[in-house]
Amino acid sequence: MPWTFFGIELASRALQSMQMAMNTTGHNLANINTPGYSRQRVNLATTEPQVLQGVKTLFMGTGVRVDSIQRIRDIFLDGRIAATNSEYQRLNTLYQRLTQVEDVFSEPTDAGLSRQIVAFFNAFQELSTNPENVGTRAGVYQQAEGMTRTFRQLAGRLDEIFAEMEQRVQATAGEINRIAKSIADLNVKIRHNKALGTAPGDLLDNRANLIEKLSEYVNVRATEMPDGTVRVSIGEFALVDAERAGALPQGVVYASANKGFTDGAGVHVRVTGGSVRGLMDAMEYISAYRARLDTLANELVSAVNAIHQTGYGLDGNTGYRLLEGTDALTIRVSEDIADINHIAAGVTSAPGDGGKALEIARLRQTPLVGLDNKTIPDYYTAIVAELGEHTRAASAGQESQKIILQNLQAERESVSGVNMDEEMANLLRYQRSYQAAAQLVSVMDAAIADMLAAFVGRR
Amino acid sequence: MRVSTAQMLNAMQQAMERNYERYHLAQQTVVTGKRIQRPSDDPFGASLGITLHRLLQESEQYQRNLTTAKNFLSITDVALENLNDLLRQTKSLAVQAATDTQSDEGRAAIAQQIRQIMAEVVSIGNNTTYGDRFIFAGLRTLTAPFTVSGDTLTYHGDHGDLNVEVSPAVVMSVNVQGDPLITGIYNAIAQVKHYVETNDIERLSREGLQELQNQLNNLLRTRAVVGSKIQQVEMIQQRLDKRKVDFTELLSGIEDADVADAVTRLKMAETTYQVTLATMARLENLSLLDFLT
Numbered sequence: 001m002p003w004t005f006f007g008i009e010l011a012s013r014a015l016q017s018m019q020m021a022m023n024t025t026g027h028n029l030a031n032i033n034t035p036g037y038s039r040q041r042v043n044l045a046t047t048e049p050q051v052l053q054g055v056k057t058l059f060m061g062t063g064v065r066v067d068s069i070q071r072i073r074d075i076f077l078d079g080r081i082a083a084t085n086s087e088y089q090r091l092n093t094l095y096q097r098l099t100q101v102e103d104v105f106s107e108p109t110d111a112g113l114s115r116q117i118v119a120f121f122n123a124f125q126e127l128s129t130n131p132e133n134v135g136t137r138a139g140v141y142q143q144a145e146g147m148t149r150t151f152r153q154l155a156g157r158l159d160e161i162f163a164e165m166e167q168r169v170q171a172t173a174g175e176i177n178r179i180a181k182s183i184a185d186l187n188v189k190i191r192h193n194k195a196l197g198t199a200p201g202d203l204l205d206n207r208a209n210l211i212e213k214l215s216e217y218v219n220v221r222a223t224e225m226p227d228g229t230v231r232v233s234i235g236e237f238a239l240v241d242a243e244r245a246g247a248l249p250q251g252v253v254y255a256s257a258n259k260g261f262t263d264g265a266g267v268h269v270r271v272t273g274g275s276v277r278g279l280m281d282a283m284e285y286i287s288a289y290r291a292r293l294d295t296l297a298n299e300l301v302s303a304v305n306a307i308h309q310t311g312y313g314l315d316g317n318t319g320y321r322l323l324e325g326t327d328a329l330t331i332r333v334s335e336d337i338a339d340i341n342h343i344a345a346g347v348t349s350a351p352g353d354g355g356k357a358l359e360i361a362r363l364r365q366t367p368l369v370g371l372d373n374k375t376i377p378d379y380y381t382a383i384v385a386e387l388g389e390h391t392r393a394a395s396a397g398q399e400s401q402k403i404i405l406q407n408l409q410a411e412r413e414s415v416s417g418v419n420m421d422e423e424m425a426n427l428l429r430y431q432r433s434y435q436a437a438a439q440l441v442s443v444m445d446a447a448i449a450d451m452l453a454a455f456v457g458r459r
Numbered sequence: 460m461r462v463s464t465a466q467m468l469n470a471m472q473q474a475m476e477r478n479y480e481r482y483h484l485a486q487q488t489v490v491t492g493k494r495i496q497r498p499s500d501d502p503f504g505a506s507l508g509i510t511l512h513r514l515l516q517e518s519e520q521y522q523r524n525l526t527t528a529k530n531f532l533s534i535t536d537v538a539l540e541n542l543n544d545l546l547r548q549t550k551s552l553a554v555q556a557a558t559d560t561q562s563d564e565g566r567a568a569i570a571q572q573i574r575q576i577m578a579e580v581v582s583i584g585n586n587t588t589y590g591d592r593f594i595f596a597g598l599r600t601l602t603a604p605f606t607v608s609g610d611t612l613t614y615h616g617d618h619g620d621l622n623v624e625v626s627p628a629v630v631m632s633v634n635v636q637g638d639p640l641i642t643g644i645y646n647a648i649a650q651v652k653h654y655v656e657t658n659d660i661e662r663l664s665r666e667g668l669q670e671l672q673n674q675l676n677n678l679l680r681t682r683a684v685v686g687s688k689i690q691q692v693e694m695i696q697q698r699l700d701k702r703k704v705d706f707t708e709l710l711s712g713i714e715d716a717d718v719a720d721a722v723t724r725l726k727m728a729e730t731t732y733q734v735t736l737a738t739m740a741r742l743e744n745l746s747l748l749d750f751l752t
Contacts, residue, residue, distance in 0.1 A: 032464055098499070099499070102497045102498055105498070107498055107505065108495065108498075108509055108512065114509045114513060115512065118513045118516040118517060119516070121517075122516065122517065122519075122520040125520045125521075125523075126523060126524075128622070128623065128624065129523075129527040129623050130590075132591070132592055346598070348617075350597065350600075350617055350619055351600055351601045352596070352597070352598040352599060352600030352619070352621060353598040353619055354621070358622055358623075358630070361624065365627060365628065377513050378510075381510060382506070384498050385502050385503070385505065385506035386502075387498055387499075388497075388498025388500075388501075388502030388505050388506070389499075390499075391497075391498065391499030392499040392500075406469075410466055410469070413465055414461050414462060414463060414466055415461070417463025417466050418463055418465065419461070419462065419463045420464045421464075424747045424748060428751070
């Protein structure tokens with residue numbers, strides 16, 4: 001025979017279990033908008049039955065208990081999301097940065113360098129037909145000034161963007177190191193709890209969120225160990241191993257296929273994804289554009305000067321330079337022609353001689369060896385076209401990665417996300433069970449009272 | 460499939476963002492009328508556009524060059540025509556002077572007229588200008604090309620060609636140097652004057668008239684060259700005008716948005732966006748909570 005208060009105990013276990021179930025439902029509902037939250041499910045199970053020995057052996061049920069609170073999560077999806085996220089962030093960052101570069105080039109608009117270059121050569125055409133005129137000479141000076149200024153602004157803005165990106169990469173490396181530290185700390189807590197029996201879902205969620213955050217910055221691979229800790233690596237580099245967090249070296253390598261971080265002494269962390277790689281890719285492109293602008297500026301200066309220096313100014317002297325500088329940042333109008341009468345339009349010192357001006361004007365149609373046998377305008381246009389291609393490719397890539405990522409995230413949400421209606425239905429169910437268990441308590445109470453009354457009545 | 464609340468809201472949000480972006484892009488296209496806002500919109504089209512813009516910009520300069528060339532040549536042409544008239548006048552005066560019946564007074568009067576003509580020839584050489592440039596001075600355009608002492612004409616200009624690029628890689632010299640053309644004419648007339656003054660009818664009617672004819676022939680050849688250059692310039696001008704129209708059209712085809720198409724797209728994007736917003740508003744009202752009391 002079960003003992004007297006057996007029924008009340010059974011009901012109280014049910015009350016407790018239902019309360020836990022309702023609390024968990026409440027936890028789910030409270031976190032319906034928490035990013036990265038995995039819903040939790042209360043797994044109910046029967047308690048040990050009581051064995052009653054009589055004529056026959058009977059197993060009597062003893063009620064319900066909470067067997068576990070399960071975190072609903074598909075860890076394989078996490079890996080795929082991290083990989084896709086890295087690739088998406090890489091392309092998206094690259095795209096955003098190249099868009100900035102496109103803004104700097106301002107093509108195709110009147111503010112772009114291409115029209116400045118044409119205007120510069122046009123001014124020489126004009127000079128060749130009217131070399132005596134002060135106004136035409138002033139026009140040449142102005143256009144040279146305008147073109148070189150645009151070169152310098154372009155190079156300066158590219159340098160600013162580049163420097164800002166390099167800083168961003170270094171700042172992100174610091175952020176990665178901090179996150180690695182947090183993951184290592186969580187590893188310790190999770191291992192401790194797991195040793196005690198259960199791994200708490202919310203800590204696991206926090207850790208998964210941090211890993212996902214890492215995947216925004218770099219390519220990461222997370223491997224779960226039997227003791228509950230995760231090992232996080234960037235390529236071959238172990239960023240987190242159980243309670244140990246590594247630190248990324250500070251040196252930034254962007255100009256080779258082996259983009260990543262280095263300490264200059266053998267440690268090289270190759271980065272293939274994430275916003276860090278996107279920044280590095282953009283840095284490589286930008287420095288290539290910049291180098292070609294430099295080549296263009298340098299060739300322009302020497303080709304123009306080579307002609308100009310052999311021509312004669314209105315003052316009858318020769319040997320004046322028109323431009324100075326060796327790259328896009330230093331190109332400027334030479335001091336030599338601060339007096340615009342020094343602009344050398346003529347092959348001879350005759351004031352009506354525009355022969356040199358015409359030679360300079362025709363330079364724009366001349367393929368130059370230093371420019372891969374392209375003309376000056378074509379060489380520049382090729383840079384812009386390439387920038388356009390790079391940006392377009394990044395744009396298309398990030399768009400398709402975004403869709404893949406969103407689908408994977410939806411898939412995970414489908415598994416782990418909270419559905420309010422579902423939780424409300426569960427709440428209702430647990431509430432009814434709770435009410436029933438409460439009723440059971442009162443029935444048992446009444447039965448015991450009756451029994452006690454019977455004893456009291458007999459005495 | 461199980462759908463979580465956040466998943467549904469996310470999907471709605473993503474759809475809203477996507478549709479808004481499309482709406483925004485369509486709007487931008489309609490507002491600017493441009494299909495290519497930046498190189499990445501169409502890298503090939505953009506680089507073609509840059510090249511066409513350059514060609515148009517260069518064409519404008521060629522138009523200016525052509526105007527200069529044409530002005531130069533036309534002014535030269537007028538001056539040459541005047542020189543032609545002066546030569547013809549001299550010739551008829553020389554024929555008059557060569558007649559035996561001419562009195563001494565008559566010859567003196569003719570010599571006086573020829574002196575007048577010589578002064579006019581010099582005046583044409585020194586006063587034919589384009590702006591403040593002396594057209595007959597070669598490239599020494601800032602100095603009057605001729606001075607006279609006695610009957611000797613001295614040329615101070617040079618023999619440089621004034622070259623103008625009239626279309627890509629086509630260079631045309633647009634000036635006629637004062638020497639030998641004007642000096643030759645002047646000397647021939649001076650010679651005639653000398654024969655008239657010295658009453659050398661014999662040489663006046665042979666060498667004198669012959670030399671005048673030579674100068675007339677020479678002038679005619681020069682005028683023909685100038686005339687054909689003017690024609691060539693006008694032809695190039697017409698071709699450039701046509702090219703400008705062609706390029707502008709081509710450029711518009713590359714860079715400009717098809718307005719009707721753009722407006723239709725904008726309308727479609729707008730409708731889609733409205734539907735998304737409406738669906739979202741409806742969705743918010745749909746919850747089990749509304750049915751539980």
